[in-house]
Amino acid sequence: MSESSQTIFVVDDDEAMRDSMTWLLEGEGFRVVCFDSAESFLNARRDDMRGCLVLDVRMPEMSGLELHEKLEALGSQLPIIFVTGHGDVPMAVSALQRGACDFIEKPFNDEDILSRIRRALELDAELSARRQRDGAIAHRLDQLTQREREVMQLVVAGKLNKQVADELNISMKTVEAHRARVMEKMGVRTLAELVKAVMTVN
């Protein structure tokens, strides 16, 4: 399931933890990149990073939760697994509410962390696929002219060609021509496909 482009980013201030995590995860065939602080991860971060983030909550300077906030603000969709030394329930709740993908308490069982990582990577894969698809539809939508977009919106809303023509005060023939071009540009064959594509983006 895991794709070769996916990487596990480990952020932990403890050198032994980073090293042992690398040891463990590389043994499972994951690609692992370690950072010794939240700041160094932020500096290295790119939008097209794929995989998941294993984040120690308790770190000097910027804590795991603060990093999470920052990443959210940056629009990152990288799934996060928080690692904490002592189960702090309110903190865990707040982290999960923010959409962090998972939460694990130290010391942890190797199977626990591995299953969580796998789940996170699946989520990441799903998200990136969706992003890709949405990106394609958005790209196609961008190619429509203003008039075509108007026609498309009315058509998707379930209006008949005649109604569209009346509303936009153009001829039926023109509506048909626009509609055909919309179908062509959006790469769909049926109205149902068009509706689905538009809904996905919206």
Place this chain on the structure above:
Amino acid sequence: MAEPAPTAKNLTVLMRSLSAQPRQTWLWLAPYVAIGVFALAMLIVTGLLQWRELDTAKSALEGDMHWAERTIENRLQAHQDFLGELGRDQEFKQLTYEAFQVRAGRYVREAPEIIAIVWVDIDGKVEWVAPNESTATFVGDQFAGNRLTALQEALRIRHTVVSPDYRDATLGPMHDIIFPVQRGRADLGAFIAVQSLETMLRATLPTAFTARYSLTVVDAENREVFTNSSVKPTDRQLSGAISLDLPNNRLGLNIVAYRGGGVWLTFLPAALIIILTVVATITLIQLRRHALHRADTEEKLRAAYAFRQAMSNSMITGLRAIDLEGRITFVNAAFCRMTGFSESELVGLKPPYPYWPAEEFDRLQHNIDTALAGKAPASGFEMRIMRKNGERFDVRLYFSPLIDTNGQQIGWMASMNDITEPKRVRVELKRAHERFETVIDGLDSAVHVADVHSGEILFANRAFQNIFGFDCVGRDSAQVTAACRPNTEWLHHDPATLGADQLPCELFDGELQHTLSGHWYHLHERAIRWVDGRTVRVQIAADITDKKHIDEVNLQQQKRLEQTSRLITMGEMASSLAHELNQPLSAIANYCAGCVKRMQAGNYKIDDLLAAMQKASDQAERAGKIIRRMRDMVKKGDPNRQPIALEALVDEARAFADIEAQHTGTQIIVDLPKNLPNIVVDRIMIEQVLLNLVKNGIEAMSDVPFERRQLTLQARQVDERQLEVTVTDQGHGLAEEDMEKIFAPFYTTKAEGMGIGLAICRSIIEFHQGRLWVTPRREGGTVFHFTVPIEESTEDSDE
């Protein structure tokens, strides 16, 4: 600012008058000189005039004399000529007696001075007398004496002779004009004309002449023969003498002019001039003296005026005089200064005056009306007026009648005082007093002042009166404050013996409880000198009951905070320990899991595994180090053991526990036997244990009914070494299996809690060589027991 001007003016006037002094002497000498010159000139003029008049009179006299001489000589000549005619006729015998009578009679009538014409013979015998009626000589009379001698002389010399004068008894002085008649060589006789001198003068000279002059006929020997006036002129200045050369008789005629008014008249002008000059001089002197006196008076007046002016200018009281109609007649500098108007702007004005502010118009008009009616109050009017710049200020105006020198009232004098400042001061003073009273009365502290000797309360503020009664002022402070009064021995000084130089002096500063109300007061007492000089005690008593309470609460809170922070530190320590341990443990788990995974997969290099295992063992070592470090840290907390009464310790712990007990409605019952020996413990540690147990008990009873929420603290001496303390609650009790678990670290039966409390408590107690255990209470609930060491008493050592 207007002040220097008049002074300067006065000065210049003074200077001028000083410099004018020598000139004035000149001025004063001039009239004397003028009068002298004038008098001299007048005298000269008068003299000249008199001289001229005299001259004129003299020339007139001379003329008159000349004329008189001629006239008389002509008459005499005429007489001689007539006698000659008669003689010639006789000589030639042509004259008869009758003819003689006719001619002589006629002649005598024409010339009245000739009394009679007589023909005598050579012997002097009268033969003929004409006129017949003449009484001077009768026919047959014989000449004798001088008459005869003169006849004989005339006959001898044969020429006309005039006899010497003789006096007839009735006719006065007279003489004879003798004309001898000869025929040939023979003497016939002589014609004689008897001439009266008086009549001669009267007949020959007109009356106008004789009236003007006094005529005196003198003989040759200058004897007075006859005078026409009995009044002799005294002044002979205007006189002349005529000599009448009669044959053989010399007669002189002295003429003296009568002068109108007499001699004194000539001196009258001069005398008048002199008198006038003298009078003028005297007057001038008097005038001078008067002027000097006047100047002196004026100088004095000016000085007095200047003094008054200076006085009025330097006065700070504004003066204003008005006439009976209210017109301003005078204002002084101070008044101008106050109002800001100049004198010229005010004098002559009638009400309303320009310094009346519009809003005060009615009041001021009423005031001035009252004043003009003479009903101004003696205390004056207090009013608000306006400066020229519009600024308002308060004044007091006193009115008094203005009386002139005749005792007549000519107006009203008003003196004006600016009372803005005094008024402000008064108001300030009043306010200050109000403030003082408000502040003093507003104080929570009770303040009172009492005489040190009599103890009489002189002043007491409201707070004091609230505590000790509202009738306390004037009463004896010892009685009033008996319930809350420092003992005399507590005072630093005996106030009654303090000297004035020792004041102010601190007497007492301390806290005292009111024996009746139970309130606590902080008393501060000092001896000071009172406003009337006597020594008084000032006492300030601040109610500190609340403060005391608050202090207690604060102390409790602080202790609780101490406790809490101690607990937090403990929790933090545990938390940090957990985290620290988590790191190596997690790492070890990871290394191990990684190795296992690799070995299971069969995909490994032995070197990698070895390295991972090595790392894992390093981490295990690290964990060990952490544990050791923690142990070291705990060891460092060296307890500070001291002997202390259990009761004191319990009380302190209770102070903390009470807060929570009240919160939950739990009753804490402390039941300690008397005379418990002191224990030797670290106070804070054992307090902590007690508190923990009490708190646990309280929490354990949180779900039982209120009436059962009772926590009992008891103690008993087990033996000479130990004391057992029990904390009994009536809560839910403990399950049998929990009885020992509760002392395990990190075990808890409570929803919130670290589970470290009882474990630490046990450690602490064990540290004190004691025991901590728990037993169930039969009626429900739990009993915690712990033992602590007793102080080895001196009695023990005695044994």
